[in-house]
Amino acid sequence: MRRMAGLTAAIMxxxxxxxxxxxxxEVNRIKAAATVLREIHSxxxxxxxxxxxxxxxxxxxxxxxxxxxxxxxxxxGNGLMSCRxxxxxxxxxxxxxGKGSWGLQIGAQSIDLVLLVMNESGMSKLLRNKVSxxxxxSVAAGPVGRDARAATDAQLKAEILSYSRTQGLFAGIDLxxxxxxxxxxxxxxxxxENVEPREVLTxxxxxPAVTRPFMxxxxxxxx
Numbered sequence: 230m231r232r233m234a235g236l237t238a239a240i241m242x243x244x245x246x247x248x249x250x251x252x253x254x255e256v257n258r259i260k261a262a263a264t265v266l267r268e269i270h271s272x273x274x275x276x277x278x279x280x281x282x283x284x285x286x287x288x289x290x291x292x293x294x295x296x297x298x299x300x301x302x303x304x305x306g307n308g309l310m311s312c313r314x315x316x317x318x319x320x321x322x323x324x325x326x327g328k329g330s331w332g333l334q335i336g337a338q339s340i341d342l343v344l345l346v347m348n349e350s351g352m353s354k355l356l357r358n359k360v361s362x363x364x365x366x367s368v369a370a371g372p373v374g375r376d377a378r379a380a381t382d383a384q385l386k387a388e389i390l391s392y393s394r395t396q397g398l399f400a401g402i403d404l405x406x407x408x409x410x411x412x413x414x415x416x417x418x419x420x421x422e423n424v425e426p427r428e429v430l431t432x433x434x435x436x437p438a439v440t441r442p443f444m445x446x447x448x449x450x451x452x
Contacts, residue, residue, distance in 0.1 A: 351388030363405030370401030
């Protein structure tokens with residue numbers, strides 16, 4: 230009996246340790262996404278135009294997507310997505326993005342991605358099991374600067390505007406060829422298994438305290 234109790238305790242300790250490790254990675258991802266938003270907003274001439282921020286339905290931030298994710302396709306970048314709700318921002322959900330044909334980024338060790346979802350159609354597509362960028366959801370490299378009037382017709386019609394930051398340079402990037410989907414496991418960790426991403430983004434779901442850095446960064450954008 231003692232041996233069985235000891236074995237059970239060991240298994241429980243190992244499980245707790247694994248969960249603690251996963252929680253740390255999730256918390257660090259939230260903090261990194263918040264940092265990306267704050268840093269790009271700190272340089273208005275190189276920021277996303279305010280008009281586009283104000284008209285976006287959702288924002289996706291994927292911090293530190295590694296070079297290997299582009300070259301070998303064996304990894305996913307992970308980030309956060311939040312949508313406009315009642316004049317503010319919804320609680321966030323975790324999102325994954327997979328390999329695309331983004332050759333201009335091959336020389337970079339890592340990049341930060343920021344996506345503006347410009348309408349509810351784009352939001353609905355991102356919340357499917359998986360969506361192909363460019364094929365199922367239209368995507369275009371977004372304009373940078375104070376004024377959105379320089380946007381092209383393709384940019385104005387796109388469901389998603391995409392940006393990258395690498396080695397201090399912030400610019401639009403064409404994510405055609407990539408795939409995005411909700412991060413099921415991490416969302417279960419954050420909200421429980423019975424809560425779906427669409428529910429979080431479209432209802433007044435309470436944002437977990439751990440997401441406060443990201444929510445604060447969203448609330449302060451453009452100020």
